[in-house]
Amino acid sequence: MxxxxxxxxxxxxxxxxxxAEASTERQLALWRDYVTCHPEVVHDVIRDGGExxxxxxxxxxxxxxxxxxxxxxxxxxxxxEAARLVAPVLQAQDLTVPCVSMVGLARSNGWVSELAGRHTLFLAVEQVPAADAxxxxxxHEMAHAIQLRLPEARAEILxxxxxxxxxxxRRYLNLNGWHHLPDRIGYLVGVRAVGQLRRAYSWAELARWGTDRAMVELRRVLAGCAES
Structure with a gap:
């Protein structure tokens, strides 16, 4: 992935x-320039409405x-490395997750939140004490990022x-660089939906369904996934 x-x-x-060695006034001026260019730096504060x-x-x-x-x-x-570990488990090898590595305000160490319409993983390196951590x-955060993208796609398709x-x-089954979701994500949603249906029905049963029955069952599965 x-x-x-x-x-x-x-x-x-x-x-x-x-x-580092500047006056407080100069530090604040430099900081304002820094944050203006990179608003992600204060994202962990402003996402909750803080100043x-x-x-x-x-x-x-x-x-x-x-x-x-x-x-x-x-x-x-x-x-x-997190993407390589998590994507196969969640069957999300075709997803692309946007990520930001940065220095924040020495508060949160990592989180997933929406940025420019995309669920984005943030890693604040100043809050990471060691490689194992x-x-x-x-x-952990990669799993959240992937799971958020899949319920979002399911809800849209539903x-x-x-x-x-x-x-x-075409938005969900072809290349769609203009759309906020990954290319061809409809196939991934479909595979996951069929996998869920297979827990209750055999391949033979699924194959005998007409369009009306298939749509009813697919709608039920997508609605359940979107609410989870």
Whole structure:
């Protein structure tokens, strides 16, 4: 399963190189420029409606800078390893998960949230104390990221299940770089739905269904998945 990792740690290191010995006023000015260019930095605060206050982080960055520089070159590898471990278990090898490696405000260490309309994995390297912790954290968050993408796709497909418009069908079954969900995700949703139906019905029973019965059963399965 491919991942798209945006590494914002170098941007932080550029910021802190200028800000570490600067006055408070200068630090705040540099921080505002940094956050304007990379709003993901305060995402763990503003996603809950909070107002970012950098002062506590400024006080902690000097003690965390060694950890930050040590983790910086490893973060992408941790994320990629998590994708390799989790995707086969969740049968999500065809999904692409956007990820952000960054230095945040010394609060959350990792989370999944919507960014630009896509469920995105965030890893704040200043809050990762060791490689083992990083692997546990990224694997956990990768599972959340994948699961969020699948219920989202199921809900959309359920909503337009009866459509006969070719454009809607192509959205889920063909290349769709203009859409927010991964290409051909309809096939993955279909495989998962059939797998769930197979828990209750044999292949012979499924093969004998007419269109009406198949649509009723598929609608039931998709609605159940979308609510889970």
């Amino acid at each position: 491919p991942v798209e990792v945006r590494d914002l740690v170098p941007a932080f290191l550029d910021f802190w190189q200028q800000a 970012p206050d950098p002062a506590p982080a400024f006080a902690r960055y000097p003690e965390l800078i060694g950890r930050i520089t040590a983790n910086a070159p490893l973060a992408t590898g941790w994320i990629e 990083a692997r546990i954290l990224t694997t 909503a337009c299940l009866d459509t006969t418009e070719p454009g809607v069908q």
